[in-house]
Every structure is written in structure tokens, then in C-alpha cells.
Amino acid sequence: MTDFSHVRTRFAPSPTGFLHLGGARTALFSWAFARHYGGTFILRIEDTDLERSTPEAVQAILDGMAWLGLTPDEGPFYQMQHMDRYRAVLGSMLAAGTAYPCYSSPEEVESMREAAKARGAKPRYDGTWRPEIGKTLPAIPADRKPVIRFKNPQEGATAWLDLVKGPISIDNGELDDLIIARPDGTPTYNFCVVVDDWDMRISHVLRGDDHVNNTPRQINILRALGAPVPQYGHVPMILGPDGEKLSKRHGAVSVMDYHREGYLPEGMINYLARLGWSHGNDEIFSREQLVEWFDPQHLSKSAAQWDPKKLNWVNAHYIKQSDNESLAHSISERIKARGGDPEAINLVEVVQLLKDRAETLEQLADAAMLFCGPFKSAEPDLIAQHLTASARAALKDFAQQAAKIDWTKDAIAALIKTVLATHELKMPQLAIPLRVAVAGTTQTPAIDAVLTLLGREVVLSRLNGS
Structure with a gap:
């Protein structure tokens, strides 16, 4: 009989590298499980592998957990601080003949x-x-x-x-x-895990199915100690898009790599949760809904497959739903890293214009450079293709009248229509030359919105210089 009355789960990574995606998903499931049943989520750092464990790796785990918002109720605890306890239990087992x-x-x-x-x-x-x-x-x-x-x-x-x-x-x-x-007296992984799970009163262990072979050994040691045995759940691994085990060859596998690449923690939580867990056909759900709905019976028995396109789709949703001010804050440093000035323009308005087209914060920062970065003139072949004699005549007319109008989106849109009618042009025949002259490219959001944000002085300067 499964008992969920006093749930105590744990995430217990070894600090031998970054927090990888499989570990992050295990942490998420353990966290959601504890939250759903009003239990306790514990973080334990299993750092007994002295040759491979590093302070940098510990910090990478803590950073990844913090970015995802998987805050433990207890911990982090470190196994190396419990050596006296492990030796005492070893002594009792030797004395008991187990x-x-x-x-x-x-x-x-x-x-x-x-x-x-x-x-x-x-x-x-x-x-x-x-x-x-x-x-x-x-x-x-x-x-x-x-x-x-x-x-x-x-x-x-x-x-x-x-x-x-x-x-x-x-x-x-x-x-x-x-x-x-070992011969030097240091306890091994499976033994430390058992003593810690016992001492921390762990009731449920959710972990990757690569631990299935460890479970009977740990159960037998617990029974030899007269300790209660947790309930175990082993989650299948995450496969890469090619069906092979997820690895570095598939791109970023560290959680913080995804932070650097411009994914939102809300998007990562949503996507990771769907890798091996489901609630009907729901694809988009909040952290609160995940906690409300989480049931281990809905964990999949088969391996999940990493799908970068699906992750981008989920992340794009959260970017669209995000507050413009928080997004502006999030991309400010990314713009500076590109040599741009996020204070050169109203970045909140820029974000409002651009965010529906972005799948990541990196894409959003790239797009914002149109407004925050130094102007790059269009390539000569692009100029030759689009700034024809008829186009230049229309742009000259537009510039002359643009100097006199109110600089609002509606007024600019009305002026564009007037110039189109005067020169008997279709929208692309004016909009594309405007983009080439003012933005140095043929692709931008709505041209009237772009011109509004760039400001009259910048627009006229670039038009007159084209």
C-alpha cells in the first residue's frame, strides 16, 4: 500500500560536474512530489568521491537549482560532513556480523x-x-x-x-x-546513501532508472540495519533527438547552458516536467498547476525524447506571456555583451514590439540591437536591389513629410499610405526600401512601429544618408 501521508523526498547529486538535464528533471519530480503531498524536499550533496568532486561542481548544482526555483526545505547537506556517523554504523554492522x-x-x-x-x-x-x-x-x-x-x-x-x-x-x-x-576506511556510495536516507527519514526516492541495480543492495542494507525502507520510483532516461542517450553531442546538456542560451526557468520547468510525466493532453501549465496535478502514477515507463523545437515552442510561449519590464531587465546585460546600449531607447517598448517573434532571450537581445546597437548600413547588393530610382523618390517624399508630422505610430502609418498613393506603389515597394535604408535589412517588425521607436531624428538622418 502506497503511503503519501508523510512524504520526504530528496535530490542527491554527486558534484562531479554541472547539473545535467536528467538530474534537473529528477530534482523537479522529487520537488513536485513533496510539494503536492505537503511534504519535505531535501537537497543532499554526495561528495564522497574526493578525486572527482569539486567546489565548482557543487556551486554549479546550487546555481542550477536556484535558477529553476527548486528550493529545498532542508539542506544542502554534505556527505563528507557525516563521516563519523558512517564509521559508527560500519562498526555496528561489523559487530552484528552483517x-x-x-x-x-x-x-x-x-x-x-x-x-x-x-x-x-x-x-x-x-x-x-x-x-x-x-x-x-x-x-x-x-x-x-x-x-x-x-x-x-x-x-x-x-x-x-x-x-x-x-x-x-x-x-x-x-x-x-x-x-x-574502502581500505582507507572511507565508505562507498551505496552505503552512504543508505545511512543518509535512514537518518533523513526519506520516505520516497525518485531517481533515474540507471539506479535500479543499486536498489536491491540498498534495501538489503537497510533491512540489515533494521531501518525503514523508502518507496522507490525509477524514471527512464532522456534520449537525444536521434534516439540515443542524451549527451554533449546533442548540444547543451547543463541546465545553466540553457540559462546562458536565453531560456526562461518557467519554460524549462514546463518542458522538463513533460519529459516523462503528463496530465492529460496539457502541454502548457504553471509551476502551481504542476504541483497541484503531480502524481507518480502519471510518470512514464518509457524513455522520453529531447526535442529542441518543442522546448523553443514552450519557451516562446513564456516569453510572450512575460511582463515587458522583466524581459527588458533580463536582456539588458545580453545587449551590453553585444556592444549595445540598453538605455539608448525605451527598452520596455522595444520588448513589447519584439517578444512575439522570439523563442529565447538571446533572440530577443539580437533583435533589440536594431534599436540599441550601432547602425550597420545594408550591404551594397541589397541597396542596389531595393533602393531603385523610384524607391529613392518615394523615400525622399516620405522624409520631407516625416519632418512635419506628429511622431506617432498612427501618423507614420497614415503618411506611408499617402506616399504609396502618390507614387502608385504597393506596400512592399515602400516598406522594404524603408527597412533597407533605416534598419539595414529587409526583415523587421511592422515598419511603422519600428520607425516610431527609432525616433524622428534617427529615421531622417538615415533616410537622408541613404
Whole structure:
């Protein structure tokens, strides 16, 4: 029976790199699960891999979580700060006989595995140092420090009702005696996870299905400790657009890469949630709706596929819905990085004009350079193509009259119609030359809106210089 009365979930990344998309989705599901049931979401940094863990990677994880707004209720906790606790539990297990010292060298263990493979058996440690009633253990080698192994049950099976995959059962005979402490005494990943989940009273564990093989080992250690066993749910991986495992070759895989590329956290949350979870046919939903609707029964059993076009579509929606002032603030530094001046013009009005065409903040900043950046004249071939004698005559007429009108969008639109009628032109025959002369390109938003924002002085200067 699934119990959701006292939900305590955790996200427990290893700080060996950035916060990748799969990890971010796991964090999101764990966060939404806890929020839905009024529970507690815990952040735990599993930093016992001293060779690969770095402070920079820890900060990258914290930055990614903060950007996505996945604020933990408790933590971050760091495993390296709990070493005394792990050693105490190891001592109690040695005393209880649920763990034992193993003096087999790595080379000897490898020989055991090769011998098992030669017999057609599963490659594994053969239990040379496993204490049994009536068994005589070998002489302890001189000058060799032992690892500590968990005395895994050899009979029966370890089974659990997975929140995502349904019933899973692993034969205990398939599991060898796991190393839970290295020769220098430092505990291993699976052991630290068990002690932390126990101490933190974790009730539900949502994680990637690459951890399925760890789960029976962790369950057995928890049972040996007399600790409660959480309910587990294993989410399938995210595949790239080509159906292969998502990796760097598919482009950005760090959450903060997407921040740099101009995606909104609301868009990323929405899109990540739909990668392996659904609520009917809803594609667009708020963070609040995700929390309200989240149910682990709606997590998919099959792998999700990353679709950059779908992400852009979702992000474009959130850009359109965003407040113009907040968008202006968001792209201000991006404009400066391009050599533009975000204060040269009313950036809020620029955003209002441009945001419906943008899929990312980077695209929005690129477009805003028309108003905030130095003017770049059109290429000579573009000028030759569009600024013909008839076009120049119409532009001269437009410039002369533009000097006298009220500088409003409606007045500029009316002037354009007047010039079109006077010179017997169709809209593109004036609008495109106007764009080429004033914007240096043939593509802009509505030309009357562009001219309004650029201002009379700038427009007349560029027209008279063309």
C-alpha cells in the first residue's frame, strides 16, 4: 500500500560536474512530489568521491537549482560532513556480523570474476572472506588493509513495488557481497546513501532508472540495519533527438547552458516536467498547476525524447506571456555583451514590439540591437536591389513629410499610405526600401512601429544618408 501521508523526498547529486538535464528533471519530480503531498524536499550533496568532486561542481548544482526555483526545505547537506556517523554504523554492522573485512586484493577479485565467467556464471566476488558457521577463513595477509563488505542475503529475492515501473524482484543470488568501505576506511556510495536516507527519514526516492541495480543492495542494507525502507520510483532516461542517450553531442546538456542560451526557468520547468510525466493532453501549465496535478502514477515507463523545437515552442510561449519590464531587465546585460546600449531607447517598448517573434532571450537581445546597437548600413547588393530610382523618390517624399508630422505610430502609418498613393506603389515597394535604408535589412517588425521607436531624428538622418 502506497503511503503519501508523510512524504520526504530528496535530490542527491554527486558534484562531479554541472547539473545535467536528467538530474534537473529528477530534482523537479522529487520537488513536485513533496510539494503536492505537503511534504519535505531535501537537497543532499554526495561528495564522497574526493578525486572527482569539486567546489565548482557543487556551486554549479546550487546555481542550477536556484535558477529553476527548486528550493529545498532542508539542506544542502554534505556527505563528507557525516563521516563519523558512517564509521559508527560500519562498526555496528561489523559487530552484528552483517558486514565483514575482506582481504582479497583487487587482482584476486578480478581472477574470481574471470573464473566465474569461464564457468558461464555471473562474474562476482566468490565470498572467500565471508564468515560462515564451520568455515575456516584464510590467514590474514601481512601489510594488507581490508575492504569492508556487506553480508548480502544469499537466499530468496529482494522485491519492491516501484512507483514508476511496477513490481520488481531481484534474486539475491545475483548480488555479491558489496564493498561498503574502502581500505582507507572511507565508505562507498551505496552505503552512504543508505545511512543518509535512514537518518533523513526519506520516505520516497525518485531517481533515474540507471539506479535500479543499486536498489536491491540498498534495501538489503537497510533491512540489515533494521531501518525503514523508502518507496522507490525509477524514471527512464532522456534520449537525444536521434534516439540515443542524451549527451554533449546533442548540444547543451547543463541546465545553466540553457540559462546562458536565453531560456526562461518557467519554460524549462514546463518542458522538463513533460519529459516523462503528463496530465492529460496539457502541454502548457504553471509551476502551481504542476504541483497541484503531480502524481507518480502519471510518470512514464518509457524513455522520453529531447526535442529542441518543442522546448523553443514552450519557451516562446513564456516569453510572450512575460511582463515587458522583466524581459527588458533580463536582456539588458545580453545587449551590453553585444556592444549595445540598453538605455539608448525605451527598452520596455522595444520588448513589447519584439517578444512575439522570439523563442529565447538571446533572440530577443539580437533583435533589440536594431534599436540599441550601432547602425550597420545594408550591404551594397541589397541597396542596389531595393533602393531603385523610384524607391529613392518615394523615400525622399516620405522624409520631407516625416519632418512635419506628429511622431506617432498612427501618423507614420497614415503618411506611408499617402506616399504609396502618390507614387502608385504597393506596400512592399515602400516598406522594404524603408527597412533597407533605416534598419539595414529587409526583415523587421511592422515598419511603422519600428520607425516610431527609432525616433524622428534617427529615421531622417538615415533616410537622408541613404
